[in-house]
Amino acid sequence: MSNFSSIRHLIRGMTDAVAGDTHDEPRLMERARPLLADLISSDDWLPDEFAQPHPEHYQQYLLYCDPHERFSVVSFVWGPGQRTPIHDHTVWGLIGMLRGAEVCEGFELAGEGSPPRATGTVRLEAGGIEAVSPRIGDIHRVSNAFDDRASISIHVYGANIGGVRRHVFDPLTGAAKEFISGYASPNMPNFWDRSRA
Amino acid sequence: MSNFSSIRHLIRGMTDAVAGDTHDEPRLMERARPLLADLISSDDWLPDEFAQPHPEHYQQYLLYCDPHERFSVVSFVWGPGQRTPIHDHTVWGLIGMLRGAEVCEGFELAGEGSPPRATGTVRLEAGGIEAVSPRIGDIHRVSNAFDDRASISIHVYGANIGGVRRHVFDPLTGAAKEFISGYASPNMPNFWDRSRA
Ligand SMILES: [Fe+3]
Ligand SMILES: [Fe+3]
Ligand SMILES: [Mg+2]
Numbered sequence: 001m002s003n004f005s006s007i008r009h010l011i012r013g014m015t016d017a018v019a020g021d022t023h024d025e026p027r028l029m030e031r032a033r034p035l036l037a038d039l040i041s042s043d044d045w046l047p048d049e050f051a052q053p054h055p056e057h058y059q060q061y062l063l064y065c066d067p068h069e070r071f072s073v074v075s076f077v078w079g080p081g082q083r084t085p086i087h088d089h090t091v092w093g094l095i096g097m098l099r100g101a102e103v104c105e106g107f108e109l110a111g112e113g114s115p116p117r118a119t120g121t122v123r124l125e126a127g128g129i130e131a132v133s134p135r136i137g138d139i140h141r142v143s144n145a146f147d148d149r150a151s152i153s154i155h156v157y158g159a160n161i162g163g164v165r166r167h168v169f170d171p172l173t174g175a176a177k178e179f180i181s182g183y184a185s186p187n188m189p190n191f192w193d194r195s196r197a
Numbered sequence: 198m199s200n201f202s203s204i205r206h207l208i209r210g211m212t213d214a215v216a217g218d219t220h221d222e223p224r225l226m227e228r229a230r231p232l233l234a235d236l237i238s239s240d241d242w243l244p245d246e247f248a249q250p251h252p253e254h255y256q257q258y259l260l261y262c263d264p265h266e267r268f269s270v271v272s273f274v275w276g277p278g279q280r281t282p283i284h285d286h287t288v289w290g291l292i293g294m295l296r297g298a299e300v301c302e303g304f305e306l307a308g309e310g311s312p313p314r315a316t317g318t319v320r321l322e323a324g325g326i327e328a329v330s331p332r333i334g335d336i337h338r339v340s341n342a343f344d345d346r347a348s349i350s351i352h353v354y355g356a357n358i359g360g361v362r363r364h365v366f367d368p369l370t371g372a373a374k375e376f377i378s379g380y381a382s383p384n385m386p387n388f389w390d391r392s393r394a
Contacts, residue, residue: 192357
């Protein structure tokens with residue numbers, strides 16, 4: 001029996017939050033933070049199928065998407081030593097560390113032809129939360145802090161993140177390239193079977 | 198590439214409908230009917246994993262659950278010759294035939310110790326829709342119309358149907374027994390990956 005009450009609580013809370021003013025980013029992030037903190041305070045609920053690393057690259061599994069795509073919840077699974085390119089999000093996001101640890105390097109663009117400028121590095125341990133958004137700093141590169149095991153973070157975004165048109169940046173030239181991430185699985189977990197959890 | 202736009206459209210439409218008056222059953226059923234009719238007008242979207250019969254008994258797969266559990270959408274998959282017991286729902290439901298055909302026998306209770314009384318039988322062909330609710334008749338027994346192949350209907354209910362405490366009835370004595378159906382799979386389809394569909 002897994003414990004799905006925290007993820008259901010987060011989903012309901014964010015559903016109610018976006019029913020008000022969807023564009024009040026600080027308010028939505030403030031609502032999301034304690035819900036995410038509660039969710040990652042225990043590591044007994046994420047079904048194994050949505051915690052599987054891929055040998056070649058990180059995996060992003062959709063856990064929930066709002067019907068109007070005003071927010072989504074994903075599990076981000078790192079194999080040993082894996083990292084993202086430098087990328088942006090274009091919407092607000094909270095990153096909560098569930099298992100293991102990750103290193104987030106912040107960047108800002110330094111103009112045409114120049115490498116993005118590093119703005120600081122944070123190491124996120126289980127239970128910790130980081131934030132991104134165009135307002136507070138939206139460009140980063142994230143790595144599994146471990147070379148010998150998987151790490152998993154749970155992200156809440158202010159959109160259906162797998163469908164957002166956003167960018168990766170060349171670390172040498174800063175050149176932007178568009179991408180849409182999609183999701184690693186055609187399935188999502190069923191958090192609503194009350195005969196199971 | 199499957200086409201998930203009709204199921205997304207139904208989910209969004211019902212989400213908006215329940216945000217008003219959740220208890221106005223006739224209005225909700227009226228909103229759901231054309232959305233369900235559109236959904237079952239083509240049979241190119243239900244992922245195979247949620248269309249699998251079980252050798253022993255019918256399967257109920259959750260396709261979507263409203264965060265506040267005010268409505269749900271399920272696929273109901275019949276193996277050859279399978280049928281339900283006589284049962285009720287306690288909430289409104291619409292049954293839309295996607296593939297194959299099913300036979301719905303209506304019943305009403307006839308008092309303690311007496312067999313439930315048959316109120317009429319309907320054969321539902323692909324594209325057809327039936328309704329149940331405590332208001333319009335809530336007790337039925339449903340069978341696959343075929344002995345040699347699977348049939349599939351898509352249901353919309355006014356609750357998280359897999360979690361509802363309801364009843365099966367003895368066909369000889371009418372005696373009621375409580376049950377909670379649950380769901381056949383720990384997963385749901387991901388209808389929100391716009392890089393796929
Ligand atoms: Fe990121
Ligand atoms: Fe039924
Ligand atoms: Mg908990």
